[in-house]
Amino acid sequence: MRHRHLSTLTLALGVAVLLDVLRVWLPSVITLFGRAAETPAEMLGAFALGWFVLALAAPTLVRRLGARPVGLAAAGVLAAARLALTAGPGGAAQLWLACVGLLAGLVWLAATAALVDRPVPGLALGLAGQATGHALLGTEDLIWRGGTSGWTLSCLLVLSFLAATALGSWQRPGTSASSGSDPAPPPSTDGRRAWLLCGPALLLANQIALAPAVWAAASGTGSSGFPGLSHAPGGAAPLGAFAVALFLLAALYRPPARLARVLWPVAVFAGAVLFAAGRLVPAYLLTAAGLGGCLALTDAAGAGDQVTGARAAQRRGRAAAVGMVVFAVATVVYYAAYDLGYPNGWVPIVTAVLVVLVALAGPPWSPVALSEPARRWSTFALVLLTAFGPLFHRPPPPAPRPVSPPAVIRVAAYNIRMGFGLDGRLDLDAVARVLRGADVVLLSEVDRGWWLNGGHDTLALLAALLRMPYVFAPAADPLWGDAVLSRFPARSARSRALAGHGAPTGAQALGVTLDLGGRELAVVATHLQPPPGRDPVEQAREVAAFARGYAAGRPLVLGGDLNTEPDDAAFAEFTRAGLADALAAARPLWTSPADEPRTQIDHVFVSPGLTTGEAGAPRTEASDHLPVRVTVALPGPPAR
Structure with missing residues (x-):
C-alpha cells in the first residue's frame, strides 16, 4: 500500500x-x-x-x-x-x-x-x-x-x-x-x-x-x-x-x-x-x-x-x-x-x-x-x-467616493498584451508603473483567465496595483476583452459587440459613465479587430455610432487600440462623427511596436467642447504597444 x-x-x-x-x-x-x-x-x-x-x-x-x-x-x-x-x-x-x-x-x-x-x-x-x-x-x-x-x-x-x-x-x-x-x-x-x-x-x-x-x-x-x-x-x-x-x-x-x-x-x-x-x-x-x-x-x-x-x-x-x-x-x-x-x-x-x-x-x-x-x-x-x-478571493479596490469637479482629467489608453512585456514575461508591476497618475485608464487586450496566457486575472491584479476599480466588457469569450479603470465613481455602463460576420473577432465597444462630482463624463473603450481580410472601417463606423448614441450629448472621451493610422479611412470615421483627435498636437506619435515604434494605431478622441493639453506616448517595453496619455479639461462650471 x-x-x-x-x-x-x-x-x-x-x-x-x-x-x-x-x-x-x-x-x-x-x-x-x-x-x-x-x-x-x-x-x-x-x-x-x-x-x-x-x-x-x-x-x-x-x-x-x-x-x-x-x-x-x-x-x-x-x-x-x-x-x-x-x-x-x-x-x-x-x-x-x-x-x-x-x-x-x-x-x-x-x-x-x-x-x-x-x-x-x-x-x-x-x-x-x-x-x-x-x-x-x-x-x-x-x-x-x-x-x-x-x-x-x-x-x-x-x-x-x-x-x-x-x-x-x-x-x-x-x-x-x-x-x-x-x-x-x-x-x-x-x-x-x-x-x-x-x-x-x-x-x-x-x-x-x-x-x-x-x-x-x-x-x-x-x-x-x-x-x-x-x-x-x-x-x-x-x-x-x-x-x-x-x-x-x-x-x-x-x-x-x-x-x-x-x-x-x-x-x-x-x-x-x-x-x-x-x-x-x-x-x-x-x-x-x-x-x-x-x-x-x-x-x-x-x-x-x-x-x-x-x-x-x-x-x-x-x-x-x-x-x-x-x-x-x-x-x-x-x-x-x-x-x-x-x-x-x-x-x-x-x-x-x-x-x-x-x-x-x-x-x-x-x-x-x-x-x-x-x-x-x-x-x-x-x-x-x-x-x-x-x-x-482577493477583494477589489473600494469604489471611489464622489469628488469635487476636477480641473483636468488625465486619460491613458493602453493595449497591455495580457500583461506580457516584450521579453515574454508577465510583469504587471511594469504596466502599473507607466499608468500611475492617470485618472481614467482605457485598456485593450485584457485577459481574465485565458488558459492560453496562463490563466491569470490580469485585470484584478492590475487594479489592485493601481488601487483603481474597473468595469470590464468581454470581447471574445467571457474572459478576454477591454476595461475602463477610474478614480471616479462609475454610474452606468453598456457594451456592444462589434460585427464579426460569423467569426470571433474579440472586438466590442464599452461605454462607461463617470461621476465627476456633479457632472458626467462618457468614456468609450474599444479595440478594433476586424475579421481576417476585412478593413477596420466597418468596426470604426459601428464604434463611432455607438459612442455618439451612448454619450447622448454628454462630454465624451473615446480611446484604445484602433489599428488604424491618422490618414486611414477608419480614422476618418471618428472625425466624421464630430470627434476631435486628442493627440493631434503631439503627432507624429508612434505607438507600435514598442521597441521600434513606427505606426500610430493607439488613439484618444474627444467630443467638441473638451480641451486637450499635454499628450505623449511614454517609452516602455511592458507591452508590444506604447501607452498614450493626454490631459482633458471640461468646459464651464459644473452642473448644479
Whole structure:
C-alpha cells in the first residue's frame, strides 16, 4: 500500500510542476515565437503541436530503456527547467527553456504512465492542488515571482517532486513497467482510459472548472446591474472552493455505478455547453463535478480491463502521450479562431464529449475500492479547502467616493498584451508603473483567465496595483476583452459587440459613465479587430455610432487600440462623427511596436467642447504597444 501512496504523491506533485511550465510555455509561444500575431497562425500552431507530436516517441523510449531510468531523468530535466524559469531570463532563453521543460514533462508523464496503473487519485489531487495554490496566489504564479518567498516556495515544490520521484524509483514493488524485469501488479485496471483522459482533463480543468481567474470573472456583476463593476460581491471565494471540493469528491468518493454513469457525463457536457454560452458560474461548477466523476469512471475494474505486464505499461504510456496531443490540438484550435476567424464555441463541447465517450467506453464495471492512502489525501485536501477557501478571493479596490469637479482629467489608453512585456514575461508591476497618475485608464487586450496566457486575472491584479476599480466588457469569450479603470465613481455602463460576420473577432465597444462630482463624463473603450481580410472601417463606423448614441450629448472621451493610422479611412470615421483627435498636437506619435515604434494605431478622441493639453506616448517595453496619455479639461462650471 505504501508504494501506491507514494505514486499518488509523485503524480500530484509532477502535475503541479508540469502545469507551472505550461503556464510559461503557452504565452511564450504566443508572445515570443508568435510575437502577438506577427508570425502566421499556421506556423505558430505547427510549432506548438510539434512538441506534443515529438513526445509520441516517449513510449518507445520508455520500452527500450525502462520506465524508471527514463522517468527519473525526465523528472530531473523538468525540475531544472521549472527552477530556471522562476523569475528567469525572458526572451528567447525563456521560450526554449519552456520548450525543453515541456518535452521533459511529457516524457516524464509517459514514463509515469508505464509505472502507475491507477492514476486518478494523483491526477485529481494534482489538479486540485494547482487550482488551490493558484487561487491563494491571486492567480499570479510562483514561476513569475522572484524574491525570497517566490524562490523558497518554488524550491520546496521542485525538491518535493524530485524526492518523491527518486523514492518511487527505488521502492515500487508490485507495479508494472515497460521492461519485463519490472514486477507486475495484481490484477486491477490497466489504466489506459484514465491516462488517455489526462490531456483533456488538464484542458477542461484549467480552461473552465478549476481556473481561479474564471471564478473571479464569474462574480463580476455589481449591484448597479452592469457587468464587471469592481464593487461586485465576493461570491467567487466560496464557489471556487466549492468547485474544487466537488471535483475531488466526484473523483475520489464513488456513488453507485448506475447513477455515476448518468450523472457525471451529463454534468461535464452541460458545463461545457454553458461555458460556450457565457454562463460561467454553473459552467465551472458542473464541469468540476462532471470531470472528476468521469475520471472516476475510468478507475474501475472489469474482466476486459485486467491486462498486466509490459504490454499494459506500453499501452498506458501511449495513451498518456495521445491524450496530451488531444490537449494541444484542442487548445490551439480554440484560441487560433481569433486569428483565423471561425466559430470556436464547439471546442470545449467536443472535448467534453470525448471525455464522456472515454469514461463510458469500459466494460460493465464496478468501482475499484479507493485505497486508504488516497482517502487520507483526499480528506486532507478537503479540510484544507474548508480552511483556506475564504482566502481564494482577493477583494477589489473600494469604489471611489464622489469628488469635487476636477480641473483636468488625465486619460491613458493602453493595449497591455495580457500583461506580457516584450521579453515574454508577465510583469504587471511594469504596466502599473507607466499608468500611475492617470485618472481614467482605457485598456485593450485584457485577459481574465485565458488558459492560453496562463490563466491569470490580469485585470484584478492590475487594479489592485493601481488601487483603481474597473468595469470590464468581454470581447471574445467571457474572459478576454477591454476595461475602463477610474478614480471616479462609475454610474452606468453598456457594451456592444462589434460585427464579426460569423467569426470571433474579440472586438466590442464599452461605454462607461463617470461621476465627476456633479457632472458626467462618457468614456468609450474599444479595440478594433476586424475579421481576417476585412478593413477596420466597418468596426470604426459601428464604434463611432455607438459612442455618439451612448454619450447622448454628454462630454465624451473615446480611446484604445484602433489599428488604424491618422490618414486611414477608419480614422476618418471618428472625425466624421464630430470627434476631435486628442493627440493631434503631439503627432507624429508612434505607438507600435514598442521597441521600434513606427505606426500610430493607439488613439484618444474627444467630443467638441473638451480641451486637450499635454499628450505623449511614454517609452516602455511592458507591452508590444506604447501607452498614450493626454490631459482633458471640461468646459464651464459644473452642473448644479
